[in-house]
Amino acid sequence: MGFSDADLTAIWLTLRLAGVTTLLLLLIGTPIAWWLARTSSKWKGPIGAVVALPLVLPPTVIGFYLLVTMGPNGAVGQITQSLGLGVLPFTFAGLVVASVFYSLPFVVQPLQNAFEAISDRPLEAAATLRASPLDTFFSVVLPLARPGYLTASVLGFAHTVGEFGVVLMIGGNIEGETRVISVQIYDHVEAMEYGQAHWLAAGMLVFAFVVLLALYTLNPSGKRK
Amino acid sequence: MQPTRLFTALSALMFSLPSHAAEVSVAVAANFTAPMNAIAAEFARDTGHVAKPAFGATGKFYAQIRNGAPFQMLLSADDETPAKLAQEGLADPASRFTYAIGTLVLWSAKPGVVDAKAEVLKKGQFNKLALANPKLAPYGKAAVEVLTGMGLLDSITPKFVLGENIAQTWQFASTGNAELGFVALSQVMKDGKIGSGSAWIVPSKLHTPIRQDAVILASGKGNPAAEALVKYLKSDKAKAIIRGYGYEI
Numbered sequence: 001m002g003f004s005d006a007d008l009t010a011i012w013l014t015l016r017l018a019g020v021t022t023l024l025l026l027l028i029g030t031p032i033a034w035w036l037a038r039t040s041s042k043w044k045g046p047i048g049a050v051v052a053l054p055l056v057l058p059p060t061v062i063g064f065y066l067l068v069t070m071g072p073n074g075a076v077g078q079i080t081q082s083l084g085l086g087v088l089p090f091t092f093a094g095l096v097v098a099s100v101f102y103s104l105p106f107v108v109q110p111l112q113n114a115f116e117a118i119s120d121r122p123l124e125a126a127a128t129l130r131a132s133p134l135d136t137f138f139s140v141v142l143p144l145a146r147p148g149y150l151t152a153s154v155l156g157f158a159h160t161v162g163e164f165g166v167v168l169m170i171g172g173n174i175e176g177e178t179r180v181i182s183v184q185i186y187d188h189v190e191a192m193e194y195g196q197a198h199w200l201a202a203g204m205l206v207f208a209f210v211v212l213l214a215l216y217t218l219n220p221s222g223k224r225k
Numbered sequence: 226m227q228p229t230r231l232f233t234a235l236s237a238l239m240f241s242l243p244s245h246a247a248e249v250s251v252a253v254a255a256n257f258t259a260p261m262n263a264i265a266a267e268f269a270r271d272t273g274h275v276a277k278p279a280f281g282a283t284g285k286f287y288a289q290i291r292n293g294a295p296f297q298m299l300l301s302a303d304d305e306t307p308a309k310l311a312q313e314g315l316a317d318p319a320s321r322f323t324y325a326i327g328t329l330v331l332w333s334a335k336p337g338v339v340d341a342k343a344e345v346l347k348k349g350q351f352n353k354l355a356l357a358n359p360k361l362a363p364y365g366k367a368a369v370e371v372l373t374g375m376g377l378l379d380s381i382t383p384k385f386v387l388g389e390n391i392a393q394t395w396q397f398a399s400t401g402n403a404e405l406g407f408v409a410l411s412q413v414m415k416d417g418k419i420g421s422g423s424a425w426i427v428p429s430k431l432h433t434p435i436r437q438d439a440v441i442l443a444s445g446k447g448n449p450a451a452e453a454l455v456k457y458l459k460s461d462k463a464k465a466i467i468r469g470y471g472y473e474i
Contacts, residue, residue: 072401089402090353090386172386172397173358186389190284190361 007200009176010184017092017180018160021099025107025156026149028100033111034141052105059102059165066098067170090172095180098170099160107156114148115141147219154215158208246273247450250295252286253278254302254437255392256327256364256409260470261300267466268457274450282390284361290315290442297445298454300324300437302391303363307440320441324458325472327435328410329367329427332419334399339423345405346377351384355397355406358387364394367432368407374431410471417469429473437472 003011036048054062069076070088077087088094118141126136142149164182171178173187181200188197253261258280265276283302290296290310299316301307304323310316331346333339338351345351357365365387372378386403388394391412398406410426413419439458445451457463464474 067396067400067402070402086352087402089397168389169393172353172355172403173389174386187358187360189288190282190358190389192284192288 003199004196006175006179007181007184007196010179010181010200011203013092013176013178014161014180014182017095017099018157020096021103021160022107022153022157024096024100025103026153029104029107029111029152029156033108034115036108037112037115051108054102055105059163060169062098062102063166063169066094066101066166070094070097070170089170090174090178092177094170095167095178098166099163102163102166103156103159106159107152110148110151110155111145114145114151117148118144150219151215154211158211162204162208246275247448247453248275248277249297249445249448249450249454250277250279251298251300251454252290252294252296253280253300254283255280255390256302256411257300257325257437258392259411260325260467260472263466263470264458264463267462268454271462272453272457274453276450276454280392282361283363285390295444296442297448298439298441298451300439302327302435302437304436304438307438310442311440314443316440316442317446318440320455321438322455322459323436323474324439325437325467325474326429327364327367327437328429328471328473329364329371329407329432329435330410330413330419330471331405331425331427332395332398332408332413332422333405333424334401334422335404336421336423338404339425341425343375343425346372346375346381349380349384351404353386353397353403353405354381354384355386355388355394355403355408357391357394357407358389362388362390363435363437364391364407364409367427367435370432371407371427414469414471 032047032051036044036051067089068074070080071077072081072087080086080088085093088097122140122144123136126140131139162182163180164186167178167180167183168186171180171183173179173183179187181204185197185200185204188194188200251261261278261280265278268274268276279296283306286294286296286299286301287306287310290299291313299307299310307316307321311318311321331339331343333345333351339345346354356368359365359369369378372381386397388397391409394406395408395412397403398408407427413422413424415421439455441448441451441455467474
């Protein structure tokens with residue numbers, strides 16, 4: 001038995017989706033996390049809460065709102081259409097947008113924790129040495145926050161691989177475009193192809209375990225240095 | 226409140242049905258949602274029994290029933306699933322009957338998109354065509370047969386978006402995300418005619434008839450409510466409701 005061609009397509013698509021999503025999330029998540037870690041603004045609470053929403057919302061809520069707002073009559077849909085991009089549901093780009101929302105807290109929160117753990121001292125030292133804020137960020141903050149970036153990347157990637165409900169609602173099950181591994185497993189189970197389902201499901205289980213094991217081994221949290 | 230009185234109050238809440246009425250939990254194909262809700266209300270009024278429907282994809286119900294789901298009756302979207310369940314000893318073969326024959330319709334939420342001869346399919350001027358996953362759903366299978374017969378399957382396949390069941394397929398089309406959708410007539414019918422948008426009612430000779438069979442499951446055998454519901458679905462009153470939603474019977 002083993003993986004069918006359709007299974008392999010789904011695996012490759014899922015890895016691409018998770019890869020693109022993680023990269024985007026690191027870019028978007030860094031300024032958000034930095035602001036949340038450093039600010040004393042009264043907006044810290046509300047923004048932090050918005051970032052954390054996907055942790056508690058059922059994927060059906062996210063999927064439903066995305067389907068409606070990104071559709072041809074929704075606000076986002078109107079914008080993407082006027083830009084000549086068409087509508088986002090049923091496309092790879094649409095899944096990327098959805099995944100960025102869905103995995104946002106998994107990237108922002110580890111980064112925020114890492115930034116909060118950096119004391120003002122090295123930053124002040126860098127400032128006295130006349131380093132620009134950008135220079136400080138790349139030569140001081142990034143190296144110090146490296147474990148945070150590792151955790152954020154791994155969790156963001158793994159969480160996107162494990163996405164199901166949102167994709168089911170806005171994906172439309174198109175091979176090579178939106179049919180990710182979790183949907184492919186669902187289809188196999190629905191069609192009573194338990195053998196095929198087992199291959200992919202067991203693969204996902206092993207993947208998830210290995211990823212988390214690597215994370216906890218390479219990046220032991222709570223251990224004193 | 227004393228514990229015994231609390232217990233009495235709780236049991237009154239939990240077992241509040243009158244003694245003569247029974248309850249049957251029914252797994253119902255998603256396309257039959259609207260008529261089933263109407264029938265369940267009439268059924269309760271006329272017989273005192275209660276039918277509790279759960280709506281979803283027939284393929285999913287099949288898997289759930291095989292794995293011990295507590296349904297006592299199945300109103301399937303096809304005739305194969307009830308036959309298979311009966312063969313596997315999970316349903317009572319004698320109770321099997323056709324309660325409705327489904328009608329497929331090509332539908333758009335926008336008026337004036339779908340014409341009476343389905344030229345829109347041949348011209349191919351639409352972004353997406355939603356249909357139920359043909360691997361799982363009879364309406365999806367029928368849609369593929371129609372496209373194959375028209376010689377359009379290969380050219381239109383790249384525009385497919387697949388709904389997990391016919392309800393999700395309708396949702397893709399009704400939100401306008403897919404300009405066209407093959408859905409069940411029952412979903413777009415309102416007061417005996419197409420409620421909104423534009424539609425082509427697919428002639429039934431273009432696909433294998435979508436015979437929708439019902440069956441009493443092993444766990445529902447001897448349940449008076451299940452037997453009453455079978456009888457009720459065969460009554461003229463129920464048939465009139467079913468026809469009103471665009472099915473044949």
